[in-house]
Each structure stands twice: as C-alpha cells, then as structure tokens.
Amino acid sequence: MYQHQWHTGEAINLPTGKIVCIGRNYAAHAKELNNPIPSRPILFIKPSTCLQPFKEIKLAKRLGEHHYEAELALLVGETISYGDKDVLTKIAGVGLALDLTLRDVQSELKSKGHPWECAKAYDGSCPVTPFYQLESATELASAEYNYWQNSELKQHGKTQLMLFSIERLLKEITEHFTLCPGDLVLTGTPEGVGVLHHGDELQLQYQTYFPINxxxxxx
Incomplete structure (x- = not known):
C-alpha cells in the first residue's frame, strides 16, 4: 500500500488524497504532441488508487503502451481554499512523479470529445518518489529536475519554463476545488515524453539530490 514518505525513509503523517494534474504547462511539450498552447491551466484529477512508490513500477500489459511524463509533485500540508493567501507556505514537501498515460487511448478519447480518465487515471498510473522538505517556498520558483531512462537523459524540467507559475496553479485549482492535506499537485511535464518498456531502469533527480532509481x- 502506498504511503507518503520523506526522502530520509520516514513515513509522512498525511493521508493519500487526490492528485491534481496540469496539462500542457510547458510550451515545448504541447508542441511535440501537436496540441495548442493553453491560455489558462488545463486541470484533471487522478484518484489515490493511481499512486505507487517510484521503486518497482508495476503496470498492466493488457492496457497497452504506457507513456511516461516526468513532473514535479507538490505535497499539500495544509488545506488550501479559494482566496487563501501565502498558498506556497502550505506545501509540505516536493518530490517527483510520473504522470503515466495510455497515449493511444487518450488520442481516441480526445478525438471523440470524451474525458481522459481511462487514459490517465488507471491503477498505478502515478509512481511517486519520496518527498523533500522545502527550505523556503521561494525554492519552487527555480526548481529543476531530470528523468533518465536506461541511463539516457530524456527530460529536464525547470519551473522557470512553465507557462503558469506554481502560485498561479494553486490559485487556479482552488477556484474550482479545495486542496486537502495529503493531496498532490503535479505541475506539468516538459518535452521528451515517450514509451515505457518491461525491464526499463529509470531515474528521477530533484535539484542536486541523489537520483532515485x-x-x-x-x-
């Protein structure tokens, strides 16, 4: 069973809640999938059953090809409601996650104007690393991360390249629904998405911390 965890190995005393994801928050990623660049954040939700530790990632072959999208993951420590100020101070920690996607299924659903849940919200579709405590909320303004697949660098994300800042995302999300302690916010993926294969070795690295395998x- 998944449990939020600090990078030191200690369990975090927060429940596992919903995962609020941001689509097309990097212009280059939108372009690589031939999608228009949005004027406002695109929001969708994964349920808590999507969560699994970023360690041994287990996926179902019957669902088709699983595509990776490496993203910054924010762990909500305090309730964030519409109109709240100092929203960044309510983020308990930061980690990394894969927003796994059944791309063929997603393309078919989009072509029919249907929701994306079957392509995005399936069991195990959100492997998450342990979390790091923020030294300061300002750290998020210049955060960076890397994703390797079989020792090849595939994605490099920088919050400075996001179309919408983290503060803007939190305020936009809470215009529609409250963020509760234990919820996660995935802030979008940079260019370089691709397919996962059985036996792949993956690494995620936040800032200059040691990579997680x-x-x-x-x-």
Missing amino acids: AFVTID
Whole structure:
C-alpha cells in the first residue's frame, strides 16, 4: 500500500488524497504532441488508487503502451481554499512523479470529445518518489529536475519554463476545488515524453539530490 514518505525513509503523517494534474504547462511539450498552447491551466484529477512508490513500477500489459511524463509533485500540508493567501507556505514537501498515460487511448478519447480518465487515471498510473522538505517556498520558483531512462537523459524540467507559475496553479485549482492535506499537485511535464518498456531502469533527480532509481515491470 502506498504511503507518503520523506526522502530520509520516514513515513509522512498525511493521508493519500487526490492528485491534481496540469496539462500542457510547458510550451515545448504541447508542441511535440501537436496540441495548442493553453491560455489558462488545463486541470484533471487522478484518484489515490493511481499512486505507487517510484521503486518497482508495476503496470498492466493488457492496457497497452504506457507513456511516461516526468513532473514535479507538490505535497499539500495544509488545506488550501479559494482566496487563501501565502498558498506556497502550505506545501509540505516536493518530490517527483510520473504522470503515466495510455497515449493511444487518450488520442481516441480526445478525438471523440470524451474525458481522459481511462487514459490517465488507471491503477498505478502515478509512481511517486519520496518527498523533500522545502527550505523556503521561494525554492519552487527555480526548481529543476531530470528523468533518465536506461541511463539516457530524456527530460529536464525547470519551473522557470512553465507557462503558469506554481502560485498561479494553486490559485487556479482552488477556484474550482479545495486542496486537502495529503493531496498532490503535479505541475506539468516538459518535452521528451515517450514509451515505457518491461525491464526499463529509470531515474528521477530533484535539484542536486541523489537520483532515485526504479525498475519497470509490465505483465
């Protein structure tokens, strides 16, 4: 069973809640999938059943090809409601996650004007690393991360390249629904998305912290 965890190995005393995701928050990623660049954040939700530790990633072959999208993951520590100020101070920690996507299924759903849940919200579709405590909320303004697949750098994300800042995202999200302690916010993926294969070795690295390893099992 998944449990939020600090990078030191200690369990975090917060429930596992919903995962609020941001689509097309990097212009280059929108372009690589031939999608228009949005004028406002695109929001969608994954349920808590999507969560699994970024360690041994287990996926179902019957669902089709699983595509990775490496993203910054914010752990909500205090309730964030519409109109709240100092929203960044209510983020308990920051980690990394994969917003896994069944791209063929997503393309078919989009072509029919249907919601994306079957392509985005399936069990295990959000592997998450342990979290790091923020030294300061200002750290998020210049955060960076890397994603490797079989020792090849595939994605490099920088919050400075996001179309919408983290503060803007939190305010936009809470215009529609409250963020509760234990919820996660995934802030969008940079260019370089691709397919996962059985036996892949993955690494995610936040800032200059030591990279975290994972292995992919698809059966």
